[in-house]
Amino acid sequence: MTKRLMAAVLAMMLVLGCCAFSLAEGVTGETEEVVINGITYHKATDLTDEPITLTYFHFDQKETVEYLAQRFMELYPNINVVVQYENVATYDDTLLTLVANKQAPDVIMYSDCDFALSNMLLSDISAYWDSDPETAAIASTINSAGVGTFMTKARYAVPVKFFPTGMYIDLNVLDKLNLERPPRDWTWSEMIDLIKNATVANSRDGMAYYGCGYYNRLDSYYGIAASQQIIGEFGFDGKEFDLGVWAVGEQEFSDLKLGGYIAPTTETQEMEDWTGDWEAWCGATGHVALFTEAFWTYMGTWATEGYKQYNLDIVPYVVPAVSEADATKDHHTIATIDFGGITPSCAHPREAYELLKFMSFGVDGWKTRNEIYNDETKTNAAGLPLKYDVMPCPITTNEEVWAGYIDMYCKGMDEEHRQCWEEYFASCMQPIPYGWTSIAGYWNFCDEYFNSIGIHDLVDQGKAKAADYADEATRMANLYHANAMLKYFGPSGYNVLSEDEIDEYTDMVDDNS
Amino acid sequence: MRNRPAKVNKIRVKRGKLEKREAMMGVLFCVPWIIGAAVFLVYPIFTSLYYSLAGVTVDSVNGIMATPLNQIQWNNLQEKYVQVISHDQNFLPALLDYLVSTLVSVPVIVVFSMIIAMMLNQKIRGKGFFRMIFFLPVIIVSGPLLSLLSESSANTLSVVDTQTITGAIGSFLPPALATPVTSLFTNMVTILWYSGVPILIFISALQKIDTSQYEAAYVDGASAWEMFWKITLPALKPMILLNCVYTIVFISSNDQNSIIGLIKQAMISGTDEKGYDYAAAMAWIYAIVEVLLVGIFALIFMTRRDKYEKQGKKIDRQMRRERRKVLHIQRRQARHAKRYHRPTVR
Known part of the structure; x- marks a missing residue:
């Protein structure tokens, strides 16, 4: 009898233990509705009731994060959030010092x-991510391209700030040059044609027109736009690089530069000759048709009062795909994502x-962000409303969030422009992040090999052809990547690679050494 | 009569309360510095040396972990230091640039400071105001401000046609030499900003020169030029060395210095060979080069001792030697007297 009782007690303990384990390992998805400031939040009920403190270390917009932390603490009164902001320039340095001193923050960017x-700063959060229903309603490539998993079975990172890439077109320039507006589902070749057609050296107003003014190089865009199989910069397919793809884009962009289709950059003699002002920026000339500017340039610069004097009419276009089949539907585009x-x-x-979810992709967090961005009395240290200070874009696909965001973003726009933005936002939800944020070994490759040989300058000056470097650069990129995968995720690191994967990466190292 | 050796009586004077208290006060005043130097200088120096020899890893659970001291092998030393010197593509060129540019800019800063200090030491109206203007950058200058200046290209003097000057210099000097010289013109404002403290040091040294020396020289018919070379410059010589050392240290530890950037980059790099240990090895190589640089300037500007002072010390040494000799003879005589004129025991 005693034995049976003991067995029953043990069995019950085992069942309870398993339940407790699963609670600790994942997200139950159970929530309760809480209304704060007119916003309905879905508060998770499986969090601790004990008073705890969490530190959030970030380089996001300082005031916005402070407001978000405040709201999170209202939602979860037992959790005290200590926000630590650090400038990007000294961010890694400060974070590493904290970690070395055993003062690592709980959540980091x-x-x-x-x-x-x-430095093993990220823990495996697969259990939470996989069991969280909100992670299914997110920009599709985050899951399909394994963004944040580093091509392993585990997830280590989530997208915090998402800035889609846009091709900004100045409609006034097209009108002045009697050029037709390109179709919304344009292709890469149509974009190149536009750049060429919009370049007029001897215009009637005495100032040359240029087809393209750049912040990002076109080769960065081309590398992703070339094929739907590519899920990372430099032709990365999830396992290997192929810089042959990059070389095509690089050469095309350099040829455009050499051909005089690209507007001069600031603080150059060419800019002085063109505008008479050494420090001028092509985005303020009204003589450039297309810009490869960052997402935040529109809201932070062109949409501000000071820029109305330049008589620009900027609308966003999605980065075109190379093939017509891809261009006519949603396709992969490069994006700036901080994790x-x-x-x-x-x-x-x-x-x-x-x-972390509240500060990044979470629906509740984004509802709060919309409230913050809508309130123009909430300003940064310089007195600028927060929507003008490097405002990101929601990466969740939640309709309520997007409706609020578009209303806030397009405030004051006429129907035609609002339509352009709506179409643009709908077509930018297959983002592929830049390599240094999402591919192991990428930054080391760039830092130690790619940037040190100055390929961009050589090709831009016509001293070399990009294709000549492609094979060697591909070999080196693969070597760096395979070494990094073994180091970070092999037995000496997180130890999540299978035997087969280890063999595969080891072979890759041998083949490319 | 037996000669007793002259006994040198050492009078031991017990230290008084006041003296003890004064000594204690001195120590107390030094304690903050001693603690500061121990915590922020000695400990980091030895830790960085240790890290440069050991393998170091960092993670958020264990913090920083270095190979225990007794397990460090000679290979580690070879590995890190050799890697920095032979494999790092950026470090050696940056070090060479630093070396050449410092060798060129330090004399310019020191000479400029000396000229300004001599001008500010004249009897002119608003002397205090001018001194304040030249010292103001030291108070308000900081890393971010200097970075802003250089980013906005405000570190050149607009009245100086730097493009023409750099073009002219570049036409007859090889690039390795032309670059540091032309950088003087392109960074003119930055260099002037480095001169605040050296100017102050030179002014204080100038004020300590006895005016009677100038009066005597004037009576003897010396010109201002001669007085500068025979009185002012010799009196300022120790301060020139001090200012050289100060300027080298200031330039070397400045945020603008590209090597500091490289060291920080290496520290946070994710590559296999880089990290804390690699950065520490870099920092040590850099520190050694810096010390060598200070040594070069010390050799050039170290004040030679005065001829008369030298002779005086020589005579002092001779007299001490003779006194010791006399003492030695007296002791020997005493020993002999003890041995050969021992009183007879009956």
């Missing part, structure tokens, strides 16, 4: 994944995940 992975994760030393990972 990062931009260079080699830095984060080599975040939970450090392995965090004592409350479940609660930290909820905080």
Whole structure:
């Protein structure tokens, strides 16, 4: 009898233990509705009731994050959030010092994944991510291209700040040059044609027109736009690089530069000759048809009062795909995404995940962001409303969030322009992040090999052809990547690679050494 | 009569309360510095040396972990230091640039400071105001401000046609030499900003020169030019060395210095070979080069001792030697007296 009782008690303990384990390992998805400031939040109910403190270390917009942290603490009164802001320039340095002194924050942002992975700053959050229903309603490539998993079975990072890439077209320039507006589902070759057609050296107003003014090089865009199989910069397909793809884009852009289709950059003699002002910016001339500017340039610069004097009429277009088949439907486009994760030393990972979600892709967080951006009395240190200060874009596909965001973003626009933005936002939801944030070994390759040989300058000056470098650069990129995968995720690192994967990467190292 | 050796009586004077208290006060005043130097200088120096020899890893659970001291092998030393010197594509060129540019800019800063200090030491109206203007950059200058200046290209003097000058210099000097010289013109404002403290040091040294020396020289018919070379410059010589050392240290530890950037980059790099240990090895190589640079300037400007002072010390040494000799003879005589004129025991 005693034995049976003992067995029953043990069995019950086992069942309870399993339940407790699953609670600790994932997200139950159970929530309760809480209304704060007119916003209905879905508060997770499986978080601790004990008073705890979480530190959030970031390089996001300072005031916005402080407002978000405040709201999170209202939602979860037992969680005290300590926000630590650090400038991007000194971010890694300060974070590493904190980690070295055993003062690692609980939740962090990062931009260079080699830095984060080599110092094991990110813990495996797969259990939370996989069991969270909100992660299914997110920009599709985050899951399909394994963004944040570094091509392993585990997830280490989530997208915190998402800035889609846009091709900005100045409609006034097209009108002045009697050029037709390109179709919304344009192709890469149509874009190149536009750049060429919009370049007029001897215009009637005495100032040359240029087809393209650049912040980002076109080769960065081409590398992703070339094929739907590519899920990373330099032709990365999830396993290997192919810089042959990059070389095509690089050569095309350099040829455009050499051909005089690209507007001069600021603080150059060419700019002085063109505008008479050494420090002028092509985006303020009204003589450039297309810009490869960052997402935040529109809201932070062109949409501000000061820029109305330049008589620009900027509308966004999606980065065109190379093939017509891809161009006519949603396709992969490069995007600036800053990531975040939970450090392995965090004592409350479940609660930290909820905080990370609130600060990044979470629906509740984005509802709060919309409220913050709508309120123009909330300003940064310079007195600028927060929507003008490097405002990101929602990466969730939640309709309520998007409706609020578009209303806020397009405030004051006429129907035609609002339509352009709506179409643009709908077509930018297959983002592929820049390599240094999402591919192991990428930044080390760039830092130690690619940037040191100055390929861009050589090709831009017509001294070399990009294709001549493609094979060697591909070999080196693969070598760096395979070494990094083994180091970060092999037995000496996170140890999540299978035997087959280890063999595969080891072969890759041997083949490319 | 037996000669007793002259005994040198050492009078031991017990230290008084006041003296003890004064000594204690001195120590107390030094304690903050001693603690500061121990925590922020000695400890980091030895830790960085240790890191440069050991393998170091960092993670958020264990913090920083270095190979224990007894397990460090000679290979580690070879590995890190050799890697920095032979494999790092950026470090050696940056070090060479630093070396050449410092060798060129330090004399310019020191000479400029000396000229300004001599001008500010004249009896002119608004002397205090002018001194304040030249010292103001030291108070308000900081890393970010200097970065802003250089980013906005405000570190050149607009009245100086730097493009023409750099073009002219570049036409007859090889690039390795032309670059540091032309950088003087392109960074003129930055260089002037480095001169605040050296000017102050030179002014204080100038004020300590006895005016009677100038009066005597004037009576003897010396010109201002001669007085500068025979009185002012010799009196300023120790301060020239001090200012050289100050300027080298200031330039070397400045945020604008590209090597500091490289070291920081290496520290946070995710590559296999880089990290804390690699950065520490870089920093040590850099520190050694810096010390060598200071040594070069010290050799050039180290004040030679005065001829008369030298002779005086020589005579002092001779007299001490003779006194010791006399003492030695007296002791020997005493020993002999003890041995050969021992009183007879009956």
